[in-house]
Amino acid sequence: MLRYLTAGESHGRSLVVTVEGLPAGLEVTAQQLGVELARRRLGYGRGPRMRFEADELVLIAGIRHGRTLGSPVAIEIKNSEWERKWTQEMSPDPGAPSTKLTKPRPGHADLAGMLKYGFDDARDVLERASARETAARVVAGALAKALLAQLGIEIVSHVVQIGEAKAARTNLPLPGDLARIDASEVRCLDPDAEASMIAEIKAAAKVGDSLGGSVEVVAHGVPVGLGSHVHWDRKLDSQLAGALMSIQAVKAVSIGAGIEVASRHGSEAHDAIHYDADRDRYLRPTWLSGGIEGGISNGAPIVAEVWMKPLATLNRPVLETVDTATKESALSFKERTDVVAVPAMGVVAEAMMALVLANEATRKFGGDSVAEFARNWRGYVENLSATPSAVGVGPQAGSAPYGGGELPHG
Numbered sequence: 001m002l003r004y005l006t007a008g009e010s011h012g013r014s015l016v017v018t019v020e021g022l023p024a025g026l027e028v029t030a031q032q033l034g035v036e037l038a039r040r041r042l043g044y045g046r047g048p049r050m051r052f053e054a055d056e057l058v059l060i061a062g063i064r065h066g067r068t069l070g071s072p073v074a075i076e077i078k079n080s081e082w083e084r085k086w087t088q089e090m091s092p093d094p095g096a097p098s099t100k101l102t103k104p105r106p107g108h109a110d111l112a113g114m115l116k117y118g119f120d121d122a123r124d125v126l127e128r129a130s131a132r133e134t135a136a137r138v139v140a141g142a143l144a145k146a147l148l149a150q151l152g153i154e155i156v157s158h159v160v161q162i163g164e165a166k167a168a169r170t171n172l173p174l175p176g177d178l179a180r181i182d183a184s185e186v187r188c189l190d191p192d193a194e195a196s197m198i199a200e201i202k203a204a205a206k207v208g209d210s211l212g213g214s215v216e217v218v219a220h221g222v223p224v225g226l227g228s229h230v231h232w233d234r235k236l237d238s239q240l241a242g243a244l245m246s247i248q249a250v251k252a253v254s255i256g257a258g259i260e261v262a263s264r265h266g267s268e269a270h271d272a273i274h275y276d277a278d279r280d281r282y283l284r285p286t287w288l289s290g291g292i293e294g295g296i297s298n299g300a301p302i303v304a305e306v307w308m309k310p311l312a313t314l315n316r317p318v319l320e321t322v323d324t325a326t327k328e329s330a331l332s333f334k335e336r337t338d339v340v341a342v343p344a345m346g347v348v349a350e351a352m353m354a355l356v357l358a359n360e361a362t363r364k365f366g367g368d369s370v371a372e373f374a375r376n377w378r379g380y381v382e383n384l385s386a387t388p389s390a391v392g393v394g395p396q397a398g399s400a401p402y403g404g405g406e407l408p409h410g
């Protein structure tokens, strides 16, 4: 089992993440984790903070000479502005000077959190509710990705929609597409859609408004057998939906053809099972199920789409609220804000998918060292291949969003 906890406020000294359950011997460097953090800062339409935030990393525990020790890993991510701007406002000391925020923003945790925890200052809620915390998740996710790479599992995401601009749905993105996706200003594979997305973002920014959208996240190389049908909380689709839905501002998650499948006939809604006698493998020509049947991975790519609402803090604050100090009507307070964060959310979604899959992989393959973990996985997969119960996928063809050809991983 892989467990992780994050701590830290958006404008506090730093974020901290502790990851427990990684086997010993996994190669990890601050530079490698920094690459993932830099990807999360990408994306046209993010606010000023992403231009100066450095995400400076300190490897505190559990890693020695570039490899995990099997003990809990603790990592600190420093907040660049702390010393310059926030030492008083975010001081842990009693009586430090601060300005109370009493005009809670609709769409944020501000008011519900103030009422629940008995605060008279929205900052006591917003600092932790902020998506700054996703930097810590991305670091944990980078460790999970490194572990999954030992099994040949790779995860890729791309932006499908920003505002009303949508990318054309074609074949699933492959890990080799990541460089091109990250080079796009909105992490989108479709250049025409990218241009429309940027135009929409510019228009929204001009009037002080915000946008939402969606990303697709795909895990390639996942073996048959992660997750289980035996309990609700062991189902891979349920774990993925919860993990992806936990990302700030995410309002919907679908697996495979998702909501689209509901309007199809049953005869056209499921992935056929074929058998390749030459390779002694079952083949799944499509991925309508998103690579999960009955809560168990079926050997096809795991596919999820994740939808994000338009961000709730607006540069032109027009949302009505009530001043909690005076009870008078007011406009919600204005904080520095992104116009759109869908491209960054894709990188966070990759991290969340990696953490769910790594948790299930450690549950299935166990082992105290990476060598033992990989040996257990190899024994399982080789045994599958030697029997008629092997599951594989064939070469990619066709351009329908949910297949129509056979998939590239065998």
Ligand SMILES: Cc1cc2nc3c(=O)[nH]c(=O)nc-3n(C[C@H](O)[C@H](O)[C@H](O)COP(=O)(O)O)c2cc1C
Pocket (backbone or CB within 6 Å): 047, 107, 108, 109, 129, 130, 131, 134, 247, 248, 249, 250, 311, 312, 313, 314, 336, 337, 338, 339, 341, 344, 345, 348
């Ligand atoms: C990467 C990322 C960046 C975000 N940036 C902002 C932002 O700048 N302004 C904002 O209002 N919300 C932003 N959000 C969303 C809020 O954190 C989120 O809507 C808020 O905490 C309330 O949670 P909920 O929408 O999940 O209910 C961001 C979310 C993500 C994933």
Ligand SMILES: C=C(O[C@@H]1CC(C(=O)O)=C[C@@H](OP(=O)(O)O)[C@H]1O)C(=O)O
Pocket (backbone or CB within 6 Å): 010, 047, 049, 050, 053, 129, 130, 131, 132, 133, 134, 135, 248, 313, 335, 336, 337, 338
């Ligand atoms: C700090 C990050 O995102 C922040 C998420 C966020 C929110 O309300 O969620 C609001 C903004 O915070 P700030 O006012 O400090 O600029 C974003 O910049 C980050 O992603 O690292």
